[in-house]
Amino acid sequence: MTSPIRTTCPYCGVGCGVLVNRTDQGITVSGDPDHPANFGRLCSKGSALAETIGLEGRLLTPRIAGQEAGWDEALDLVARRFAETIALHGPDSVGFYVSGQLLTEDYYAANKLMKGFIGSANIDTNSRLCMASSVAGHRRAFGSDTVPGLYEDLELADLVVLTGSNLAWCHPVLYQRLLAARSARPEMRVVVIDPRRTATCEIADLLLPIAPGSDAALFNLVLAALAERGLTDTGFLQHVTGAAAAIATASASDPALTGLDPALLAQFIDLWCGTEKVVTVYSQGINQSATGTDKVNAILNCHLATGRIGRPGMGPFSVTGQPNAMGGREVGGLANMLACHLALENPVHREAVQDFWQSPRMADAPGLKAVEMFEAVEAGKIKALWIMSTNPAMSMPQADRVARAIAACEFTVVSDVMAETDTTLLADVLLPAAAWGEKDGTVTNSERRISRQRAFRAAPGEARPDWKIISQVAERMGWGASFAWNSPSEIHAEYAALSGMAGQLGSDFDISDGPGDYETMPPTLWPQSPARRGGRFFTDGRFHTPDGKARMVPVTPAAPAPHRPGTLRLNTGRIRDHWHSMTRTGLSPRLSAHIAEPFLEVHPDDATRIGLNPAGLAQLSNGHGSAILRVLITDRVTPGQVFAPIHWSGRNAAAGRIDALVTGPTDPVSGQPALKEALVHVAPFRAAWFGFAVAAQSFRPDCDYWALARTEAGMRAELAGAAPIIDPEAYARAFFDLPEAQLQMVSDPARGRHHIALLQDGITRAALFIAPEPVSLSRDFVARRIGSDAPALVAGRPGADMPDPGALVCACFDVGVNTITAAIREGRAQSVAEIGQALRAGTNCGSCRGQIAAILAQERPPAIAAE
Incomplete structure (x- = not known):
């Protein structure tokens, strides 16, 4: 076995250190015990990283108008169209929308190209949406x-x-x-x-x-x-x-x-x-x-x-949401900032950066922030748009409106890892980017700690690092000498030198005296300058204002938002085991098992008043969009409020894009949109039938409601439709595109219940369960039996000799609710700690401890359930 590669997790802003081991059997991932952010701990998502690096769905070659193209042809087109647009309409007619998932070196290259060479500050980042x-x-x-x-x-x-x-x-x-x-x-x-x-x-x-x-x-x-x-x-x-x-x-x-x-x-x-x-x-x-x-x-x-x-x-x-939101802040990735925490509105700072870059022109005013940028795209003011490593057609407020704007833009380029996202499907040119594990660079976590991301495998197909794509476009636009980097270490050295100049101008960000060799760089707190190394700021009462004093700002609280009759206040957020639009975490069956579809938390009083049933479906709507979500009736929310997660896109759900409903008024100071709230009308979705489908191959449902999730053997989906299914057998064959498959079917037409298994050569390839109400069956059991010769699969539940672990509770160690319940009932565990000792559940990231405590409270009196 070779020595492990030390790298950094690509998810949230905690910035956990990761050890990657390469063996003959593949890649394994574990927490780095020496990294000061996590000391060996990983969450469920980080623990599953090795399950998410497959090539399924990857963008592997450039595409022009949906057709594969060579890199030279694609880059020539991008450079020519941007240059022509600038010549005809000026620098502010183009825009870059970048991402907190870029590495700092990528961010630096994009910021340098836009602000110092194109001469516009129309570069903003999806970090505008979070911090x-x-x-x-x-x-x-x-x-x-x-x-x-x-x-x-x-x-x-x-x-x-x-x-x-x-x-x-x-x-x-x-x-x-x-x-x-x-x-x-x-x-x-x-x-x-x-x-x-x-x-x-x-x-x-x-x-x-x-x-x-x-x-x-x-x-x-x-x-x-x-x-x-x-x-x-x-x-x-x-x-x-x-x-x-x-x-x-x-x-x-x-x-x-x-x-x-x-x-x-x-x-x-x-x-x-x-x-x-x-x-x-x-x-x-x-x-x-x-x-x-x-x-x-x-x-x-x-x-x-x-x-x-x-x-x-x-x-x-x-605490920041993305792996390099902080790095983007440091490098000037926001439309109103310069690199190294220098101020775009300060002429001394602008002149210093322009002189350092030896650039032909310099942005002299803040550019368009994220919401403003897509409004300008919609208005036709931005005519050429480059989107890097993010999915605004799904994640921006009023997402439907943003998608229409991108589709209508004269020229849109998207650099991404995945071939089909809500945004890539709208692009004129697609450029394949290298993913985590395939590229080198740095990221900064929420405590200002810079860590290395290191490659441990070659980029597949023709994928390239983002910094290289940016530099090759810059070269074709006539600025090759200023972007002639051969490696990210050269970009980092240039960036560090710029930070030294910034430190001389009074900036807090200075890494000019960093810890030695780039390749072996340990996790390091900034600043790293001759005058200061790491530590806390402001202990000495010195601040970075003109007079060196902090400012206390008078704050007048906003009045409560008006509540329109017939509406509920929607709150949005994340769930435990998924990340953004699931292009990475959605590849892991384990991460998909905990919560497999978009849902709506509703208080019991509101559910009764509206007529929502447990596990039924709710239709949400307002003047901007709509969604259909699974109903979860709970007192976790208060009356008048509902909650829905953000992760489902048009690629994994029929109607789960929750940001289509979010109006997103912006903060007048920061330009950040209000993404966590909206007023929505909620009504029951009147389904004629509900279904659950599972298959060994990928499939694309065609019904009013569907939500896809990965399984060990293939794919599963929750389904529902407003129109009745007339011929269940024909529907199942067409649904899975298995017209010649053998059929096993248990049917009760009078009650509208049908259990259908499709087999080839005696092996179950797919199964479909239909009922007039939400389907009740052991989903884990059914999903695990696909690909076997199990004749009892159509029963939907295991026999007495086959234990059912139940719905997943602990994704880190794959522990289900029935396994936990059995340990409690058998007297093997009477507290959260004892369940951890017996089953390991809750002992890694700890995110499921609350759910375990709730199971204990149901099974045992509170005094016994307490730790």
């Missing part, structure tokens, strides 16, 4: 986009406040670190602020079911109480301006805006005020808002007023 309000809040308060603290602060704090963050599902390894710290120090307190009861609430000492959007009011009340009780730090406030105005505005905030019980509110304020070592962790629930920047500054105000920042166990902490 732009944090950037804007940092810049308003600190004068720079600086994350002051470190991950270890979560472990050193006496109070950790999680607001707008489902840490257990979205950043599971940080959640595990917090769990371990809490176990070691039981006196630590954790507060979770969320209108929805999530898996993270398992750890909460105090849960605040806040009214959606009222976070600024809540933290204003904390700030006002700090001032009233004389708890502000007068010494630290010598390094801060604007405190009096911020406190006066906060004192006028109405507690009723929070929607919280006064006793709960008082308890939280007492905790925050009475605990010195406080870390406030925030994520998309804060950022993805039309007032996200104000929410960020309301949090920062509390920490600045008390000096609880930049010291061990204290500070505000933004």
Whole structure:
């Protein structure tokens, strides 16, 4: 066996280190015990990385108008069309929409080409959708986009406040670190602020079911109480301006805006005020808002007023969603920033960067932010668009409108790993990009730690790294000498040199004196300069504003959004085992088994009023789009609110693209759209039949509702249709395209129930189950029997001699609900910890611990179920 390759996970912003081992049997992945972000831990997604690197669905050659083409032909066309567009309509007639999944070297190349050579700032990133309000809040308060603290602060704090963050599902390894710290120090307190009861609430000492959007009011009340009780730090406030105005505005905030019980509110304020070592962790629930920047500054105000920042166990902490959202921020990937945290609006900074790049022109004004960019595409102002490593036709607010705009654009280029996404299907030119494991570069995690991603296999087909594609287009546009890199290490060296110049101009970002050789670079906190190495920022009270002082910003909380009669407030978010639009995680049967279709959480009161049934289907609609989702009736949401996940695209569900419903008003400071909320009408979807299909081969359903998921043997799908099925046998043969297959069928026509198995040479190739209500059967059993000669498959359930593990609970170790229940009933496990010891469930990323606790509570009295 060769030595393992040290690389970095390509999912969330935690930035976990990964060891990749190559054996004769294939690739194995494990956590890197020496990486300071995760110390060997991985979540379910990271643990399954080896299952997601197959070539199915990959884009392997360039395509022009849907037809395969050579690289020279495709690159010549891209360069010519962009050059012609610029010559006819000016630099601002083109746009780049890039991604937090690019490596920093890719980001640098794209930013240099657009801002320094094309001469427009019309380059923005999908990170605008997840953390732009944090950037804007940092810049308003600190004068720079600086994350002051470190991950270890979560472990050193006496109070950790999680607001707008489902840490257990979205950043599971940080959640595990917090769990371990809490176990070691039981006196630590954790507060979770969320209108929805999530898996993270398992750890909460105090849960605040806040009214959606009222976070600024809540933290204003904390700030006002700090001032009233004389708890502000007068010494630290010598390094801060604007405190009096911020406190006066906060004192006028109405507690009723929070929607919280006064006793709960008082308890939280007492905790925050009475605990010195406080870390406030925030994520998309804060950022993805039309007032996200104000929410960020309301949090920062509390920490600045008390000096609880930049010291061990204290500070505000933004946890990012994408693997290189931070790297994109550092490299100037946003339309209103320059590389190395330099300011686009500062003429000295612009001149310095232009001189460093020796570029012919320089963008001299902020470009179009993400929402504005696609509005400009729709209006015909942007005539040539290059989309890199992202899927805006699925992920942007008003996604249907964005898809129409992209389709109508005069010239659209998409660089991607996958051949068919909602966006690639709209492109004029497709360029095959190298994927994780095939390319080299760096990423920066949420605590400012730069880590290497390293290749461990050759790129398949004709796929190329993004930086190389960008540089080859730049060469054809006449700027080859400035993009003549031969490796990402050369790009990194140039970038580091630029950061040294930025440091001389006062930037916080300086990696000019980094840790040695690029190939062997260890995970490293920035800054890395002759003057400073890593550590926390602002301990000394020095900030990156003109006068060196922080700014406390007066925040007036937004009034509650009007609630239209007949609508519910939709909240959107992520689920545990999937990532973005599932182009990677959807390839893993294990990750697909936990939640296999898009769903809608509805409170029982709303379900009764609307007429929704458990496991039925709900139709959501508003003036922008529609969706059909599986109904999950639960008190995790409050009356008047519903929740749906973001991950389903047009490639894996008929009507699951939830961002088609999101209107996405933007924050006036950050330009970040409000992606987590919309008003929707909800009604039952009146299905004439429901179905479950599974097959050894891929298939594409054609009915009103379908949702595809991977199995070990092939594919499965949940189905429903508004029109009755007249001939089930003919329907099944056509559905799977198996017209000559042998048939096994158990049918009850009077009750509309049909179990159909299709066999070839005695082997089951596919099965279809139809019923007038949601199909009840053991899906795991049926999926596992495809490809065998099991004659009992049409029964839909295993026999008495064949245990059924049940629906998946722990994806890390493939443990089902029936296995857990059996261990409880047999007396082998009576707590979450004992289930972990007996079955391993919940012992890796810990994200399923809440679900395990719920199973225990059903099977045993609460006193026994508690750990």
